Amino acid sequence: MTLMTSTRQNEPSAMPLPNDERPKKIEIEGLRKSFGKIEVLKGISLEACQGDVVAILGASGSGKSTLLRCLNFLETPDAGTLSICGERITMPASAKGRMIQVDRQTLIRIRTRAAMVFQSFNLWSHMTVLENVIEAPIQVQRRPRAVCVAEAEAVLARVGLAEKRHTYPAMLSGGQQQRVAIARALAMRPEVLLFDEPTSALDPELVGEVLTVMRSLADEGRTMLVVTHEMGFARHVSSRTVFLHQGLVEEEGPSADVFANPKSERFRQFIRRIEV
Amino acid sequence: MDSYDLLFGGGRWWIPLSEGALTTVTIAASGFVLGAIFGSALALMRLGGNAVARRLADIYTTTLRGIPDLLVIYLLYFGGSGALGLIGGFFGATGFIGIPTFATGALALGVVSAAYQAEVFRGAFKAIARGELEAGRACGMSGPAMFRRIVAPQALRFALPGLGNVWQLILKETALISVVGLVELMRAAQVGAGSTRQPFLFYLSAFVLYLVITSISGRLFARAEAICARPYRRA
Numbered sequence: 001m002t003l004m005t006s007t008r009q010n011e012p013s014a015m016p017l018p019n020d021e022r023p024k025k026i027e028i029e030g031l032r033k034s035f036g037k038i039e040v041l042k043g044i045s046l047e048a049c050q051g052d053v054v055a056i057l058g059a060s061g062s063g064k065s066t067l068l069r070c071l072n073f074l075e076t077p078d079a080g081t082l083s084i085c086g087e088r089i090t091m092p093a094s095a096k097g098r099m100i101q102v103d104r105q106t107l108i109r110i111r112t113r114a115a116m117v118f119q120s121f122n123l124w125s126h127m128t129v130l131e132n133v134i135e136a137p138i139q140v141q142r143r144p145r146a147v148c149v150a151e152a153e154a155v156l157a158r159v160g161l162a163e164k165r166h167t168y169p170a171m172l173s174g175g176q177q178q179r180v181a182i183a184r185a186l187a188m189r190p191e192v193l194l195f196d197e198p199t200s201a202l203d204p205e206l207v208g209e210v211l212t213v214m215r216s217l218a219d220e221g222r223t224m225l226v227v228t229h230e231m232g233f234a235r236h237v238s239s240r241t242v243f244l245h246q247g248l249v250e251e252e253g254p255s256a257d258v259f260a261n262p263k264s265e266r267f268r269q270f271i272r273r274i275e276v
Numbered sequence: 277m278d279s280y281d282l283l284f285g286g287g288r289w290w291i292p293l294s295e296g297a298l299t300t301v302t303i304a305a306s307g308f309v310l311g312a313i314f315g316s317a318l319a320l321m322r323l324g325g326n327a328v329a330r331r332l333a334d335i336y337t338t339t340l341r342g343i344p345d346l347l348v349i350y351l352l353y354f355g356g357s358g359a360l361g362l363i364g365g366f367f368g369a370t371g372f373i374g375i376p377t378f379a380t381g382a383l384a385l386g387v388v389s390a391a392y393q394a395e396v397f398r399g400a401f402k403a404i405a406r407g408e409l410e411a412g413r414a415c416g417m418s419g420p421a422m423f424r425r426i427v428a429p430q431a432l433r434f435a436l437p438g439l440g441n442v443w444q445l446i447l448k449e450t451a452l453i454s455v456v457g458l459v460e461l462m463r464a465a466q467v468g469a470g471s472t473r474q475p476f477l478f479y480l481s482a483f484v485l486y487l488v489i490t491s492i493s494g495r496l497f498a499r500a501e502a503i504c505a506r507p508y509r510r511a
Contacts, residue, residue, distance in 0.1 A: 072414060074410065074413060074414055104418065107416065108416040111413075111414060111415055111416035112415065112416050115414075115415065116411075116414040116415075118407060118410070118411065118414075120407050121407075122405070122407035122408055122410060122411035123408075123411070124408050124411065124412075124425075124426055125405065125408065125430070125507060125508065126426075126429050126430050126433065126507050127507070128507075135415075135425065136415035136416065136417070139417060139421055139425060140415055140416040140417055140421070141416075168506075168507040168508070168509075169507075170507065170508050170509070171509075181411075184415075185415075188415060
């Protein structure tokens with residue numbers, strides 16, 4: 001555990017540097033994505049600088065998961081420009097279903113620099129906790145096994161699961177599985193963490209342990225994009241909040257501001273509906 | 277000579293019978309392995325994106341599961357011999373040229389069991405949680421790496437019960453290959469029955485030997501299943 005104690009919610013105003021002097025980790029311009037005839041993202045533009053914790057809110061169907069999945073090309077966007085941890089790609093990146101612009105090495109760089117944590121954990125069920133965590137560092141990043149194991153043990157300790165390293169996922173609770181999934185993402189030494197509704201599949205009493213880990217990562221200064229329904233996390237942990245509505249950014253700004261003075265009526269209603 | 281003497285004493289019939297049993301096991305194993313290779317190729321064709329390949333594999337599995345295995349054996353044997361005869365004709369050979377019966381038998385078992393194994397593998401692949409593949413993709417694994425690290429180990433586990441079933445089927449089908457002259461367990465028992473005029477004794481011996489083979493292999497499959505199920509046991 002690190003001992004950094006920055007309080008996230010004050011950060012935008014408390015930052016000594018203006019926003020644009022921190023390195024930009026993620027820049028999205030005019031991102032569009034359709035599934036068949038349904039246009040899910042209708043031109044999204046967004047930025048995240050180093051150390052930003054961006055909460056992405058929105059009703060189901062607003063496109064927030066699709067947006068996140070476009071960032072590491074689990075979905076291929078139709079149009080727009082993406083700049084992910086230094087890799088700049090202008091869509092369309094594919095023609096007739098074949099990737100023409102994003103080559104394998106670029107894809108690996110993007111996917112290991114922007115690590116994903118899923119709603120349903122998606123741990124590899126035939127591997128132990130430790131094997132799950134060292135898999136990508138060894139198989140994808142080709143780092144020496146001994147180093148990977150040592151680092152894996154450190155990140156597992158970081159999420160409070162060092163003693164479970166030889167356990168299989170089926171024997172863990174949902175909260176523990178999600179913490180392993182976070183450790184798995186951290187083990188790739190990513191620059192950005194992408195969370196896709198990380199607590200939505202959890203029993204209510206297990207949400208806390210995952211949020212605690214996420215809060216500690218935020219306090220550490222990690223860059224995070226978090227699609228979530230946890231208003232508490234958006235309000236108190238995230239530095240910025242983005243509210244999507246029908247594939248467009250409806251409201252966006254420092255979390256303290258947008259929650260105190262929502263400009264959009266829809267966002268106001270959304271907060272009221274969720275926070276009763 | 278009494279039964280015991282006939283089998284183990286001066287008759288020494290236990291030797292051809294156990295040789296036959298060994299042939300049965302080897303040909304079944306060869307057919308099984310061939311079937312696993314063809315079968316996984318067929319399964320990949322059926323799961324893949326190419327519509328023509330998918331249709332071809334579909335036709336193959338439907339056809340081969342729908343015709344009698346004996347017919348496949350005859351077709352392969354006489355088709356193979358015919359082709360060999362044609363080639364032989366060029367070099368002046370005349371008459372019927374037999375092709376190796378063991379190879380024919382193994383091939384027939386492979387061709388037939390591939391159709392069943394393809395379905396087993398396809399089902400096993402579909403049983404893998406989609407999210408686990410997505411997690412592999414999300415951390416930059418390539419297609420082949422995902423197959424090797426995630427798909428194959430899990431598909432094998434899901435396929436094991438079905439594969440055990442196919443194995444038992446193949447073991448029984450080996451008896452059919454005696455029609456082209458391969459001396460496996462069934463044929464060895466027939467020979468013994470004919471030359472000693474004690475058919476019941478020999479068929480009973482064959483029964484016992486088949487039972488020994490199936491129970492041992494059944495136990496091995498159960499062991500393998502237990503080992504593969506270990507990660508999935510809840511505490």
